Amino acid sequence: MWFVCLLTALLTVCIDFFLARSISDLYLNTGFLIIVFLMIHGFHNNALFIAVVYGILLDIISPISPFGTFIIVHLLMWLILKHIINIFTNISNKIFILLIFFSSGLYIAVLNIIQYIGINVFTEFSTNFESLFSFDLIFSSAILSAFIVFLFIIIAHFGYYIFSRWFFIK
Amino acid sequence: MRDLLQHKSRVGIILLIILIALYNTTPISGAFSIIKRPIAWAGSFFYSAGKPINNFVFAITKGTDLIKRQEQQEKQIVSLIFELEQIKANNKFYGKNFTELSNLFVSTIIESKVISSQFNAGKHIILINKGTKDGIVAGAPVITEQAIFVGKVIQVDKNSSAILLVTDSSSAIASALSSDMSVQSIVRGKKGISLDMELIPQDADLQTGNIVVTSLLEENTPQGLLIGQIASVKYTEGELFKTATLSPFVSISSLSNVGVIIPIDLKQ
Numbered sequence: 406m407w408f409v410c411l412l413t414a415l416l417t418v419c420i421d422f423f424l425a426r427s428i429s430d431l432y433l434n435t436g437f438l439i440i441v442f443l444m445i446h447g448f449h450n451n452a453l454f455i456a457v458v459y460g461i462l463l464d465i466i467s468p469i470s471p472f473g474t475f476i477i478v479h480l481l482m483w484l485i486l487k488h489i490i491n492i493f494t495n496i497s498n499k500i501f502i503l504l505i506f507f508s509s510g511l512y513i514a515v516l517n518i519i520q521y522i523g524i525n526v527f528t529e530f531s532t533n534f535e536s537l538f539s540f541d542l543i544f545s546s547a548i549l550s551a552f553i554v555f556l557f558i559i560i561a562h563f564g565y566y567i568f569s570r571w572f573f574i575k
Numbered sequence: 576m577r578d579l580l581q582h583k584s585r586v587g588i589i590l591l592i593i594l595i596a597l598y599n600t601t602p603i604s605g606a607f608s609i610i611k612r613p614i615a616w617a618g619s620f621f622y623s624a625g626k627p628i629n630n631f632v633f634a635i636t637k638g639t640d641l642i643k644r645q646e647q648q649e650k651q652i653v654s655l656i657f658e659l660e661q662i663k664a665n666n667k668f669y670g671k672n673f674t675e676l677s678n679l680f681v682s683t684i685i686e687s688k689v690i691s692s693q694f695n696a697g698k699h700i701i702l703i704n705k706g707t708k709d710g711i712v713a714g715a716p717v718i719t720e721q722a723i724f725v726g727k728v729i730q731v732d733k734n735s736s737a738i739l740l741v742t743d744s745s746s747a748i749a750s751a752l753s754s755d756m757s758v759q760s761i762v763r764g765k766k767g768i769s770l771d772m773e774l775i776p777q778d779a780d781l782q783t784g785n786i787v788v789t790s791l792l793e794e795n796t797p798q799g800l801l802i803g804q805i806a807s808v809k810y811t812e813g814e815l816f817k818t819a820t821l822s823p824f825v826s827i828s829s830l831s832n833v834g835v836i837i838p839i840d841l842k843q
Contacts, residue, residue, distance in 0.1 A: 419820060424628075465614065
């Protein structure tokens with residue numbers, strides 16, 4: 406299971422950091438979505454492992470940001486999710502997608518703020534808040550995350566329908 | 576031991592804090608470059624895979640615009656051919672490859688592959704697959720094979736380097752007009768998409784379409800590398816200097832191979 410989690414973390418880094426960046430400037434948060442998904446289903450330790458590995462890998466490959474920035478962000482995110490994950494359960498799909506939209510936006514915003522502090526305090530580089538904090542980008546990225554979850558829900562429903570029709574109803 | 580296992584989350588967090596402290600204060604970071612290489616390798620595969628998807632998405636979302644633009648561009652081609660002849664006449668680097676360019680600059684040019692481009696922490700950066708192991712040093716200029724200035728190396732690891740793009744807001748490059756190298760100015764990046772030319776003397780004769788190149792005043796950078804083309808000139812009565820907006824010659828999405836110029840005095 407841990408090996409699967411390790412591979413998942415590596416795959417999500419490749420998707421979020423390399424694949425998504427070659428397509429557009431938007432942040433793609435498959436790592437965050439997988440962590441939320443695992444926590445909703447009670448796999449808290451696996452989610453923590455993925456969050457830490459995802460953070461370490463991003464810290465290793467990300468230029469400029471001081472090592473530790475992404476580990477701290479993802480640990481923090483896991484800790485917050487651990488306490489609020491109940492609000493993601495037993496709700497309608499519409500509210501769930503809305504929650505994903507807001508939480509993704511918040512995740513990117515926190516990530517940017519901690520990166521801003523990390524870069525300006527711990528490295529020789531400096532960055533200004535205006536160029537770092539783009540509401541348009543955060544808004545569009547949050548919409549993208551919500552859209553991915555929406556697609557996932559549709560595929561899951563359709564898959565369940567086909568599966569039950571083929572295997573359980575004659 | 577049982578207590579330790581019961582509190583494994585806390586132990587894990589303490590170990591991570593120790594790792595972060597050691598990474599930032601001791602040479603342990605060198606060991607992590609071993610991990611970085613396979614990730615960069617896998618990442619470059621994903622980055623290359625994203626290009627066709629990018630083209631596909633672009634075709635779907637902007638297909639109609641593309642047809643209109645094609646019609647406009649066909650009309651522009653004729654005038655551009657004329658401009659190209661002017662560029663050829665002004666640009667002694669035109670049509671050269673990296674090997675020929677390195678001979679011209681009397682420097683080493685390290686050819687590298689772009690493995691990721693990103694808007695990271697407010698900076699527009701590309702990552703390349705060459706690092707200190709290959710002789711890359713911080714401050715080295717980066718160009719395309721057409722001698723277009725891309726940016727400068729700002730951070731180097733063993734196997735990869737980060738390049739701050741010329742279009743980034745924190746980038747400032749000493750520049751000159753290709754037609755009149757005595758017209759010196761500063762080119763600043765603008766939100767990662769365009770360029771502003773500042774501190775242009777009032778008496779300078781600037782025209783839309785003029786080519787702007789790197790100046791001799793730019794540290795570690797050969798003179799005459801292409802930066803952009805003047806799109807508009809702004810002059811306010813009473814101000815000391817003119818400003819101009821430049822169109823960059825190259826977009827980040829089209830970058831796949833770049834060359835890092837290592838001047839002799841920057842060599843390790």
